[in-house]
Amino acid sequence: MKDVEIVGASFAVPDRVISNDQISQFMDTSDEWISKRTGIKQRYVSSEENTSALASRVAQLLLTKTNLSAEKIDLIIVATMSPDSMTPSTAAIVQGKIAAKNAVAFDISAACSGFSYALSIARSLMLVNHYQHAIVIGAEVLSKLLDWHDRSTAVLFGDGAGGVLLSLTDQKHFLGIALDTFGDLGNKLTAGETKPRVDFLNNQRRMTAFKMDGREVYRFATHQVPKSILSALEMAQLDLDDIDYFLLHQANERIIAQVARKLKQPLEKFPLNIAKYGNTAAASEAILLAECLQNKVIKKGNIIALSGFGGGLTTATIIFKY
Numbered sequence: 001m002k003d004v005e006i007v008g009a010s011f012a013v014p015d016r017v018i019s020n021d022q023i024s025q026f027m028d029t030s031d032e033w034i035s036k037r038t039g040i041k042q043r044y045v046s047s048e049e050n051t052s053a054l055a056s057r058v059a060q061l062l063l064t065k066t067n068l069s070a071e072k073i074d075l076i077i078v079a080t081m082s083p084d085s086m087t088p089s090t091a092a093i094v095q096g097k098i099a100a101k102n103a104v105a106f107d108i109s110a111a112c113s114g115f116s117y118a119l120s121i122a123r124s125l126m127l128v129n130h131y132q133h134a135i136v137i138g139a140e141v142l143s144k145l146l147d148w149h150d151r152s153t154a155v156l157f158g159d160g161a162g163g164v165l166l167s168l169t170d171q172k173h174f175l176g177i178a179l180d181t182f183g184d185l186g187n188k189l190t191a192g193e194t195k196p197r198v199d200f201l202n203n204q205r206r207m208t209a210f211k212m213d214g215r216e217v218y219r220f221a222t223h224q225v226p227k228s229i230l231s232a233l234e235m236a237q238l239d240l241d242d243i244d245y246f247l248l249h250q251a252n253e254r255i256i257a258q259v260a261r262k263l264k265q266p267l268e269k270f271p272l273n274i275a276k277y278g279n280t281a282a283a284s285e286a287i288l289l290a291e292c293l294q295n296k297v298i299k300k301g302n303i304i305a306l307s308g309f310g311g312g313l314t315t316a317t318i319i320f321k322y
């Protein structure tokens with residue numbers, strides 16, 4: 001029976017690093033508050049590269065790493081909540097930049113759950129359409145959506161991109177998938193809202209900045225992420241102890257610790273990189289996965305639970321064998 005496997009993973013971040021101390025120079029906050037409440041020490045903030053530029057760097061790295069030519073790619077999906085533009089899609093820009101002329105390319109929007117949603121969509125399309133190779137990227141330049149005077153959000157997010165190259169295979173790799181959406185909670189986390197115009201001749205365009213009910217999102221995550229993991233495990237017919245590593249969306253170290261406690265799993269099974277990158281939304285799990293493969297934390301045959309939550313509100317867990 002056909003399935004897909006991850007044959008390469010890469011990530012890219014902008015050059016500029018902004019530490020907590022630097023933020024506290026222009027905002028009423030402190031390294032102590034940010035570190036204690038979230039685990040974040042610094043984040044990357046783009047100065048020139050937009051989302052498609054970071055995503056294109058990842059796509060190019062994936063091609064180099066896997067030794068594949070761009071024409072071999074059949075599908076490119078970019079998960080992002082901070083695209084360069086409404087149209088063309090970020091994925092289409094990437095397709096053009098890397099000259100993957102045989103690839104169909106489009107974006108999906110599921111905020112921080114986006115990478116897992118995109119992986120699941122890519123796998124389904126590959127199986128149905130017999131695509132041999134696909135690139136799935138989570139990419140964000142969230143700094144352009146932030147209100148840099150709002151300390152309740154500005155300190156939390158960072159820019160970056162991460163992705164994987166998937167290939168069709170005869171072995172089973174994707175073992176369990178749980179995707180859920182809670183649209184009634186959508187107003188707990190919003191960004192980039194646009195409104196229809198009463199006076200349609202008024203040419204002013206406005207987009208709202210990132211807004212979040214932090215406590216509600218925290219409650220949601222600690223409640224729903226364990227449920228999402230358990231439901232993907234049930235589909236995979238596996239137990240919690242069968243999972244070698246839980247790669248959770250890096251939004252808050254305290255959320256991750258609480259999920260580990262709820263699942264009665266040792267914190268050592270939950271790799272962290274939030275201190276270095278902050279919350280990079282759709283890029284977060286992809287960057288973590290790429291780092292864990294690069295550092296050889298994850299080895300061939302390991303069973304991984306990739307699990308995220310975010311705007312929508314949404315949750316997503318994918319259990320796969322590497």
Ligand code: ACO
Binds near residue numbers: 037309
């Ligand atoms: N620096 C200093 N003080 C601050 C800051 C800051 N950056 N931000 C808020 N405070 C203050 C508040 O004003 C408040 O002060 P008060 O007690 O005098 O009123 C106090 O700190 C506590 O504020 P809370 O919001 O209650 O702090 P909390 O402990 O809940 O931590 C946080 C806030 C970190 C945002 C937490 O709620 C959280 O992580 N929530 C989940 C958010 C999340 O994961 N979002 C990502 C979703 S993924 C996506 O889709 C993009």
